[in-house]
Amino acid sequence: xxxxxxxxxxxxxxxxxxxxxxxxxxxxxxxxxxxxxxxxxxxxxxxxxxxxxxxxxxxxxxxxxxxxxxxxxxxxxxxxxxxxxxxxxxxxxxxxxxxxxxxxxxxxxxxxxxxxxxxxxxxxxxxxxxxxxxxxxxxxxxxxxxxxxxxxxxxxxxxxxxxxxxxxxxxxxxxxxxxxxxxx
Amino acid sequence: xxxxxxxxxxxxxxxxxxxxxxxxxxxxxxxxxxxxxxxxxxxxxxxxxxxxxxxxxxxxxxxxxxxxxxxxxxxxxxxxxxxxxxxxxxxxxxxxxxxxxxxxxxxxxxxxxxxxxxxxxxxxxxxxxxxxxxxxxxxxxxxxxxxxxxxxxxxxxxxxxxxxxxxxxxxxxxxxxxxxxxxx
Numbered sequence: 001x002x003x004x005x006x007x008x009x010x011x012x013x014x015x016x017x018x019x020x021x022x023x024x025x026x027x028x029x030x031x032x033x034x035x036x037x038x039x040x041x042x043x044x045x046x047x048x049x050x051x052x053x054x055x056x057x058x059x060x061x062x063x064x065x066x067x068x069x070x071x072x073x074x075x076x077x078x079x080x081x082x083x084x085x086x087x088x089x090x091x092x093x094x095x096x097x098x099x100x101x102x103x104x105x106x107x108x109x110x111x112x113x114x115x116x117x118x119x120x121x122x123x124x125x126x127x128x129x130x131x132x133x134x135x136x137x138x139x140x141x142x143x144x145x146x147x148x149x150x151x152x153x154x155x156x157x158x159x160x161x162x163x164x165x166x167x168x169x170x171x172x173x174x175x176x177x178x179x180x181x182x183x184x
Numbered sequence: 185x186x187x188x189x190x191x192x193x194x195x196x197x198x199x200x201x202x203x204x205x206x207x208x209x210x211x212x213x214x215x216x217x218x219x220x221x222x223x224x225x226x227x228x229x230x231x232x233x234x235x236x237x238x239x240x241x242x243x244x245x246x247x248x249x250x251x252x253x254x255x256x257x258x259x260x261x262x263x264x265x266x267x268x269x270x271x272x273x274x275x276x277x278x279x280x281x282x283x284x285x286x287x288x289x290x291x292x293x294x295x296x297x298x299x300x301x302x303x304x305x306x307x308x309x310x311x312x313x314x315x316x317x318x319x320x321x322x323x324x325x326x327x328x329x330x331x332x333x334x335x336x337x338x339x340x341x342x343x344x345x346x347x348x349x350x351x352x353x354x355x356x357x358x359x360x361x362x363x364x365x366x367x368x
Binding site: 001002005006008011039040041044052053055056059060062063066067068 | 185186189190192195223224225228236237239240243244246247250251252
């Protein structure tokens with residue numbers, strides 16, 4: 001979590017986290033050998049570790065929400081068939097070859113393990129202040145529309161406005177207008 | 185919390201936090217005008233804010249403990265009489281004058297408010313993995329002895345050992361011993 005907390009956007013800014021700390025309960029859960037490499041003290045690693053990590057994530061998002069941050073979370077759900085089609089396109093289209101990664105095809109074998117990890121993560125960390133949006137993503141324009149709509153709502157709730165100018169600043173603007181209009 | 189999380193000691197290191205994030209539920213609780221300056225979105229500031237902050241602190245310490253960090257916490261309790269005596273010493277001894285701060289005497293007026301804030305903080309954030317040690321601190325050598333004793337125990341539980349040398353490294357040492365002993 002520490003690495004991500006360091007990169008949180010300050011108040012007044014927007015941050016976009018791609019994958020993020022959820023990797024710790026997704027790919028690491030599917031491949032426990034990644035967990036071994038984290039060199040955690042062995043007494044702290046039990047069967048409960050995934051529930052503990054999910055609780056830590058939910059608590060962290062509680063805290064961030066209490067600082068005034070909106071936390072919409074998106075799961076772009078690509079179907080198994082669509083994934084196959086996209087991999088095939090990368091193999092068949094020379095201009096898409098660069099996108100192809102053999103390890104992506106390897107990971108596909110763990111489809112049901114990933115689905116289980118996704119479900120657990122979404123179920124235990126969805127909350128009013130940090131909702132999950134599960135977006136059907138086989139169709140790109142449609143998934144983008146859904147994501148945009150889901151972002152508009154929390155943005156609108158922030159009741160944002162442009163900064164108001166004080167009298168001094170307004171005078172400055174008036175003076176600048178005069179100076180500019182006198183220019184040839 | 186963010187400021188403190190950035191400064192957490194990495195695994196294998198010891199960090200000492202003086203005052204720390206507990207200030208957010210102590211001095212800020214006693215002086216709510218400090219809270220106003222934090223520019224939190226008003227809907228997020230309710231009577232529940234202190235309980236929420238204390239929950240965030242407890243959850244944060246859960247998370248840190250799960251990474252293998254021991255978190256002993258110390259409250260050095262100086263009595264009201266002893267505090268008066270120490271302030272008087274600072275006023276009377278020219279070599280201690282520099283330590284005197286008028287605002288310390290000012291804060292003394294909020295004694296019972298501070299005691300309430302201390303009690304709430306200790307009560308709600310004491311846990312097995314992040315215990316509070318309330319140390320009588322009128323007598324300095326005694327309070328230091330207690331703190332040292334309370335630090336020894338979690339240190340011992342870490343089962344630390346010096347790094348072991350492999351055969352290559354041992355050969356290096358033997359060669360260095362020969363070289364050194366040949367020196368005049």
